Amino acid sequence: MSPTTGESCAHGSLGPPSEFTDTRSAAADQGDVPNDGLHRRPSPVSGHDHHDCIHRALASAEKRCAERGVRFTPVRRRVLELIWRSHEAVKAYDLLEDLKVFDPGAKPTTVYRALDFLREQGLIHRVESLNAFIGCTDVEHQHELFLLICDGCNWVEERQAKGVTDAVAGEIRDANFLPRHKALEVHGLCARCAAKEPKAVSGPA
Structure with a gap:
């Protein structure tokens, strides 16, 4: 799968670790999210068994x-676990802070190299609009990627949306355009967050 929407499973380098800017969430700063490195945030989907998600990932x-003869080292495994602790996109800085619980000597390059490896193996995706990462939900099959991103709770849902990606591919083909990068990401509110929004008041008829 692609690390960003519409890319193939073959990924390039992440580039310099310039993304390591302190972006810890307000909830974490206030102590609402324990800094145990593997805390699993609640899912906005009722009845969702996230333990199963982690196990399958x-x-x-x-x-x-x-199968590829590459090393799934303890650090790489832990970074993948941290990414899969919820379906929220996680930033590199947060990964670094949480990885230090497991490896106190971890540095930005430690996370950078692990992320680069995980992307190369098609195990995670980069959420371009957030400069963050999520776990791939369908490692076995190469496909285009379409992301729904909740601005309320940061939940990110990966959708196959073959009709959407086929339509985009058709437009590109018709334009005789050579794409180098695609990112199909839609921001809004998930069903749970949308239900909390005040209802619009209808005006006079």
């Missing part, structure tokens, strides 16, 4: 790395 990662 790690099993898929182990299988892919074994």
Whole structure:
């Protein structure tokens, strides 16, 4: 899968770790989110078993790395676990802070290299509009990526949306355009956050 919407599974380098700017959430700063490195935030989807998500993600990662003959080191595994602690996009700085619980000597380059590896293996995606990362939900199949991003709770949902990506590909083809990068990301509110929004008051008829 692609790290960003519409890219193939082959990923380039992340570039210099310029993304390591302190962007810890207000909730974490206020102590609402324990800094245990693997705290799992509640899911906005009722009845969602996130433990199963993590188990399947790690099993898929182990299988892919074994098939490709690459090392799924403890640090790489922990960074993937941290990304999968919820379905929220996580920034590199947050990963660094949480990784230090596991490896006190971790540096920005430690996270940078782990992210680069995980993207190269198609195990995570980069959310371009947030400069953050999410876990890939379908490692076994290469496909275009379409993301729904909730601005209320930071939940990110990966959708196949084949009709959307096929339409975009058709427009590109018709224009004889050579794409180098695509990012199909829609910001808004998930169903749970939208339900909390005040209802619009209708004016007089």
